Amino acid sequence: MSLYVNRHxxxxxxxxxxxxxxxxxxxxxxxIAPSFHAAWVCLLLSVSLLLIARVFHRxxxxxxxxxxxxxxxIVIQSLFHPGNATAWFHIGSIGVYQEGFWYALGICFRATxxxxxxSILVLTTKPSDLVEALVRKGLSPRIGYVLSSVxxxxxxxxxxxxxxxxxxxxxxxxxxxxxxxxxxxFFPLLGPVVLSSLLNTKERALALQVRGFxxxxxxxxxxxxQTYQYSAVLQWGLIGVVIIVVIxxxxx
Amino acid sequence: xxxxxxxxxxxxxxxxxxxxxxxxxFEVEEGEFIGIVGKNLAGKSTLCQALIGLVPHFYHGxxxxxxxxxxxEVGKSQVDEISKKVGIVFQNPFTQVTGSKLxxxxxxxxxxxxxxxxxxxxxxxxxxxxxxxxxxxxxxxxPFDLSGGQMQRMAIASIxxxxxxxxxxDEPTSQLDPQGSEEVFRAIQSLSREGMTVIMAEHKMEKVxxxxxxxxxxxxxxxxxxxxxxKVFSRDDLDQYGIAAPVYTEVCKALDAxxxxxxxxxxTLDEACKALVMxxx
Numbered sequence: 001m002s003l004y005v006n007r008h009x010x011x012x013x014x015x016x017x018x019x020x021x022x023x024x025x026x027x028x029x030x031x032i033a034p035s036f037h038a039a040w041v042c043l044l045l046s047v048s049l050l051l052i053a054r055v056f057h058r059x060x061x062x063x064x065x066x067x068x069x070x071x072x073x074i075v076i077q078s079l080f081h082p083g084n085a086t087a088w089f090h091i092g093s094i095g096v097y098q099e100g101f102w103y104a105l106g107i108c109f110r111a112t113x114x115x116x117x118x119s120i121l122v123l124t125t126k127p128s129d130l131v132e133a134l135v136r137k138g139l140s141p142r143i144g145y146v147l148s149s150v151x152x153x154x155x156x157x158x159x160x161x162x163x164x165x166x167x168x169x170x171x172x173x174x175x176x177x178x179x180x181x182x183x184x185x186f187f188p189l190l191g192p193v194v195l196s197s198l199l200n201t202k203e204r205a206l207a208l209q210v211r212g213f214x215x216x217x218x219x220x221x222x223x224x225x226q227t228y229q230y231s232a233v234l235q236w237g238l239i240g241v242v243i244i245v246v247i248x249x250x251x252x
Numbered sequence: 253x254x255x256x257x258x259x260x261x262x263x264x265x266x267x268x269x270x271x272x273x274x275x276x277x278f279e280v281e282e283g284e285f286i287g288i289v290g291k292n293l294a295g296k297s298t299l300c301q302a303l304i305g306l307v308p309h310f311y312h313g314x315x316x317x318x319x320x321x322x323x324x325e326v327g328k329s330q331v332d333e334i335s336k337k338v339g340i341v342f343q344n345p346f347t348q349v350t351g352s353k354l355x356x357x358x359x360x361x362x363x364x365x366x367x368x369x370x371x372x373x374x375x376x377x378x379x380x381x382x383x384x385x386x387x388x389x390x391x392x393x394x395p396f397d398l399s400g401g402q403m404q405r406m407a408i409a410s411i412x413x414x415x416x417x418x419x420x421x422d423e424p425t426s427q428l429d430p431q432g433s434e435e436v437f438r439a440i441q442s443l444s445r446e447g448m449t450v451i452m453a454e455h456k457m458e459k460v461x462x463x464x465x466x467x468x469x470x471x472x473x474x475x476x477x478x479x480x481x482x483k484v485f486s487r488d489d490l491d492q493y494g495i496a497a498p499v500y501t502e503v504c505k506a507l508d509a510x511x512x513x514x515x516x517x518x519x520t521l522d523e524a525c526k527a528l529v530m531x532x533x
Contacts, residue, residue, distance in 0.1 A: 128354055141366075149351040156351070156396060203347035210304055210340050211350070211410065212366035215332040220368050222361035222375075 003058070003122045011053035012124045015226045016133040018234050019121045025238040026117035030110040032245045036102060039109035046116035055123040059116065066115050070108040077104035132221060141219060145208075157197055164192045255418060255449050256280035256303065257320040263298060263307055264314035272298040273307075274473040276317070280451070282417070285444045287464030287481070288453040291494025295473040296453035297343075300422040302326070303451060305334040322417050336367065339411030340420040344427055345403035348410075349395045356398070356406050357382075357391045363414045374413075381409040384446070385439045401432025405439050412443065419443060421452040425459075437463070458498045461485060461519035469493060482523065486516040500524035507531065 026046060030039045050056040078084075081100030088096050121130070128148055135144040168189060169175050175185040228234075256279065263273040273295050280286055288296045301307045305326045308315040319326040322337045342348055353359040360381060364374045382388045385405045390398060398406060404424055411419060421440065425433035437459055444450050444463065454460050460467060461481040469477040469484055471493040477484050485497040486505075497505075497519070504510070504517040509527040511518055518524040 126354070128352070128358070131352075145350075145352050148353075152354075152396060153351040156346075200344075200347045203342060203344055204349075204351070206301075206306060206310060207342060207348040207407075208350060209306070209310060209331050210335045211363035211414070212332045212335055214330075215366045215368070217368045220365055220371060220374065222358060222365060222371065222378075224371070 004126050005053075005055045005058050005123050007054050007124070009053045009124070011049055011120060014124075014228045014234070015231050016121070016125045016130040017137065018228060018231045018238075019125060021235045021238045023114075023117045023121060025242055026113055028242050029245050030113055032242075032249050034106075036106045036109075038245075039106050039113065043109045043113040043116065046113050046120065049120050050116060050123070053120065053124045055119070058123050059119040062115060062119055063112065066112060070104075070111060073107055074101065074104040077101065077107070129223070129226060132223065133226065135219070136221070136225060141213075145213070157193070160196055160200075161189065161193050164189055164196070253282045254279045255282040255284075255322055256451075258302075258317070259320075260317035261299075261302060261319055262314070262316040263302060265298075265311065266313040268313075271314075271473050273302065276473075276475050278468065278475060278478050280449060282449055283444075283447045284465045285450045285463055286452070287460035287467045288451065288470060289455075289457065289460060289467055289484075289495055290470035293472075294470040294494075296470055297422050298473075299470065300340060300420045300451065300453055303418070303420050304338045304340045305329060305331045306340075332366070335363075335414065335416070337416055338418045338420060339414055339416035340422065341404070341407050341411055341424050343423045345400050345407055346396075348407040349403065351396075354394060355392050356387060356395055356409075359395045359406060360410045360413050363410055367414065377413045377415065378409075381413040384412060384442050385409040386435075399432060400428045401435040404428060404432065404436050408436070408439055408443075412448075416448075418449040418451065421450070421454075423453050423455065425454070425456065433459075457485070457496060458500070458520075461498045461501070462521075469495065480516075481519040482511060482514070482516040485519045504528070 026042060030042045047056070050059050077100040078096045079094060079100065081097065081103055083103070084095070084097035084100045086098045088098055088101070090096070131139075131144045131148040134147075135141050165175055168185070173185055173188065174181050176182070258276055258278050261273050261276040262271055264271050276299065288299060290296050298307060301311065302319055303321060303326070305319075307313075308327060309331050315327065321334065324334060324337060326334055350359060350362050353362060357378060360378045361374055364377060369377065379388075382391055385408055387402070387405055387409055390402055390406070395403065395406060408419075408421075408424070424440070425436050428436065433456070440450060440452065441463060450463075452460070452464070464481055466479060467477070467481045467484040468475065469487075476493060477487065482501075485501045490497055496502075497517075500521055500523070501517045501519050504524050504527055507528065509518070509524070509531040510516060511523060511527055512530055518527045
């Protein structure tokens, strides 16, 4: 279920925590510096990082979905933004305005930049590495377990649902057809699926307990901590950029 | 040296009146292989869970008596402390996968990470466990992509890597096909050869007779017998306890072929062959 793409690239070699710093900066900087130029420069940087990581094509479906939503923002703002004054052209009695268009484009760049920044993280970092890095930084191992297990246990639950559906179908239950038939078939499936999941969860809880899940001592890790030569420089650099942008905003 | 001491163990599940375990007392020597047999609801799984402390720490309810494993009183110790001395493998291989690790290698490391085992030692232990369970070819596979037998061997390897002195197996082959069962039995035999104390609840009597040093017969929570397999399986009242003796014992009983110099019938193929040859002579 992971979106991770296994490649050897500079971006892949950067540790997950630094990537989280980048996401923080990618969200904060374009919003604190509300200029159109800041927005497109940040977006250009994020897209460049996706290209360097050779995962840009894998980000396309995510960006495509976001583009559909953002297109509606452009249309609405171009037509109805309160600051609209300079009409580009008219469609019948409705005017399409420059001010609204550029405002919407700024929003699109900022939103797309955030999506790209998250894509950098999820496409170039194994979920287990991310969780492990967070646990090393003090995240509760229990929360870490929940985060990392969800990627594998949900597909297993879907498989269980498939098995139960087949079993019900073999006993004559109609599970395919129009919406009403599907809805009618869905509810009798819920009971066995939920019940089997609860039973599995209880057994899994026992299995975790006997493998020291509740041990209170200090945890160790199989993998060595992923470190990047310039992690500290990058992290402090990103903090510095945010501080500079905040100061610039206050002074201006 | 006694590694398990059970004294007057009694247990009743919450909201029930019947005792699941009733005044059980027995001792197990270090390195022994004990088979626990009995029909469904005889108390096999409950006893297995009592040996690792899930009864009474996870399953609350009425608890009495004492269970001491390797000098540690189970009722007064935490499960994670007990799990350093006793490991348990459950029936369902699927639910023993943590679901948080991407490879078999990482899955086996899970317990060691929790116990704070240093990385270098962790790698040594995992490699040894994988080798012992013949799982090295699968070390980079995703845990959920394994077959039932392989998944169960991975579960055993995960426990072995924690280096317990005792391993408890609660019907580890009940959900496996014959090939998967055979893989697991071979793995358990390897553990026994390494000197580990093995406690296995099992319905496959031929296997119990083949591997166990002693057999513990349970019925409705009570200990009926605890002796050598040939002695337990030669009992005339096994039907009463819902147990069918191994087919070799049944054949030898029908032909009245006893073990040389003993009043008991053979319980394994080798012993049965010897007894039948001797009878012919």
